[in-house]
Amino acid sequence: MSRGLPWGAMGRMAGRRLLFAAPVLLVVTFGVFAVAAASPFDPVKAYAGTAGLTASQENLDQLRANLGVDQPLVHRWWNWLTHALGGDLGDSSVLRAPVSAVIGERIGWSALLAITAFAVAVLLGTSLGVLAARKPGGLLDRCAGSAAYILEAAPAFWLGLLAIWFFAVTLGVLPAGGLTDAASDTVTFGQVASHLVLPAAVLGISQLPWFFLYVRQGVTDALAEDPVRGARARGLSERTVLLGHALRSGMLPMLTLIGSRVPELITGALLVETVFSWPGIAAATVQAATSVDFALLAALTVLATAAVLIGNLLSDLLYGLADPRVGFDG
Amino acid sequence: MTARSIRGTAAAVLAGALALTAAACSNPGGSGAGGGAKDSVVVGIAYEPDSLSPLLGYGKDGNSKIFDGLLAYDGEMRLRPALATALPTVSDDGLTYTYQLREGVKFSDGKPFGAKDVVFTYRTILDEKTNNASRTELDAVKDVTARGEHTVVFTLKYPYAPFDRRTVLPIAPAHIAGEQDVNTGPFTTKPVGTGPYLLTGWSKGEKISFKANPDYWGGAPEVKKFTMAIIKDDDVRATRLRAGELDGAILPPNLAKGFEEDSGRTTYDATTYDYRTVTLPTHHKVTGDTAVRRALDIAVDRETMVDRILEGAGTPAYGPVPTGSEWFTRGTERRYDLEGARRILDDAGWKPGKDGVRVKDGVRAAFPLWYLTGDKLRQEHALAYASDAKKAGIDITTQAGTWEVIEPRMRQDAVLAGGGSPGDPDFDQYTLLMSSLAGDGFNNMAWYDNPAVDRALDAGRESGEPAARKAAYDTVQRELVKNPGYTFLTHIDHLYVVNDRWDGLSTQTEPHDHGLASGPWWNIEDWTPKK
16 A cells, blocks of 8 residues: 555545435435324423423414424425525424534534544454454453353443443442533543543443454454465564454454444444433434434434444445455445 | 553543544533532432523522522412512502512623513513413413513403412523524523522533522522532432432432431421322213212222322322312311212112122223323322222223323323422412313313312402402312312322531422422522531
């Protein structure tokens, strides 16, 4: 790859994907509106809350008209779409604020959590995978392998509750939730860092088995291939063989994995954020869904869809770079 | 890759991400300076408001901390002046209420408070474009006008005696809230008011933080920093109270018991108007029958419900008005009398069938009873009610559902409902019992229809004479004995455990939905440090 990056081909691929993304987003947003409209939850009741239980019918009907949810489905979707294209994402009814403000103040914290967790999963998964592949059937391989299968089966929220019980309640060493302590008003680096440890670790560890298993398999296979045998025959150090040869070819399937894990990371983050009262977009997503908050729900879905599409594009680009035989035609 | 470089990379990623996010956004919660722990109070609550804008319903029953109403309730639920200098003067026909406003009061942004703010607040709430679900409570208001800078006049559509009790509603600043979208503007999360506390941060789902308003017209509060941590889970709230992170919390009776022995903590038992009741729909062949209603009314063992379900933290309920209230009609208590219930049913022609369930004219004495999914308290009440009814030969099938499932069935099916607003006997009884409100939203869910009650309810809200009002509500409660369209079961006490660091704690009579306003911290601005 000393020839420099093939920017042209990469750009063309990104452009093609972008063109393809438009109809996908259209279908997805319409799907969200349709599903939300078909859901048994009533947006007016969700909006009014307990006050709705003493409100007059006339009051509730007026609310329905004000919120615009008395309009037909297609009309509402088209309205939202045209406004969204003009840069106006609408107002969130459940959070009583413009959608852009709601997402703006949360997405940073969600990104922080997701990126940290992803880094934990990739780095820890890769290093454990390499170590396990070095001695297949060894103690580390067996322990980490069975732990990986158990973690794979364990839901993230369950891990989260377990971690709270152990680290926050029993040991009392880490905070149980929130961004800062309840009594603290200022967001300091130390506060956020200590509050980030548990949720990021739980989210990262719930993603880790995939990376571990892929890397372990990839490196084990690579270790049996000719280039590795050749490298060993040339008398290169075990370290160079492992990291320079086996890991490099064993990493290829992992690049695909990075893209395909993004959706899982988002759904996992939803649960983890809820368990740890993390002020990210997940709490807003849950509220938006149960209160049938069309504008917020649609914007969040677009965001999630975009994350998936970008994740796929990224992994295809990386793959093309790492293995020139694949190219950028996809 | 060595362990050190992994750690280094992780730290670099973390630091980079932190820097990015710190630049990209602020904490949805907070800013402002943190105070010392000595003059700060952190309490755990289960409820979070949707908005902090009075225009959208926040603080409508008083104690909004950030705002003041024209009037306020004291510890005994009597009205006292707040932003008004005195209780209003009422015209002889009961249609005009005149308030003199306090002079020299300033909003926390330094701008003066005046009549225009009161007019703005009430007119905006009454505007149908405002998404305020409690607008019906101000139904009586025809118009509100300013007379000069410091006088506000309300004119009503009909005489409404408890109107002054609605004017505890917080006043919003016209110069800020009037400049933006009332439903979604920044004022809904960044309020500016005249109240004893200023909002320093609101991290949704996590906490609401306040600091004392040093220029409060009623004197600067001694609790300088006040935080409400929103913790929905009862067990987590109890754990964090025990861990010392919280100074006080609302807890269910079983968890509050765990703190009983603690020295240094006190449990406050707040009496309430918070009732649980079973609607007996008029349009159902069984529940519409007065004999069945009367039988059920005395076949339920309310004392046992209080002891077992509420663990003693509550009282038997015979109507929306709790037995401890001055509005309660002595002598309308119903004694548990299973034999009496059986006799009533026998006399009315409900004869036991083969399976023990009574039958009359081919109609089985059976009906479904709905309760809200996930509401354990209502579920337990429903099951106890069904088991008591079974002993009298009435077969009740309990079913769980969400309001979306229950609402279309309310005309025919019984529902385990709850409610209660302590301000005035009119508030609950009118909406529960007035026949013209049958099926109007969630009002009069049982479609109760009793002309004597209708007349008394109208008399009770129209008359300004306390004695006439008392007589009217006595009539309502006596009629409910003769024809109980609802079986009232219990009034539920709310329990709070608070550290003994401050003096001046008490509780008000609390409503059904425990908002921010409830709990011993209803008057936190008056607390003083323990000597």
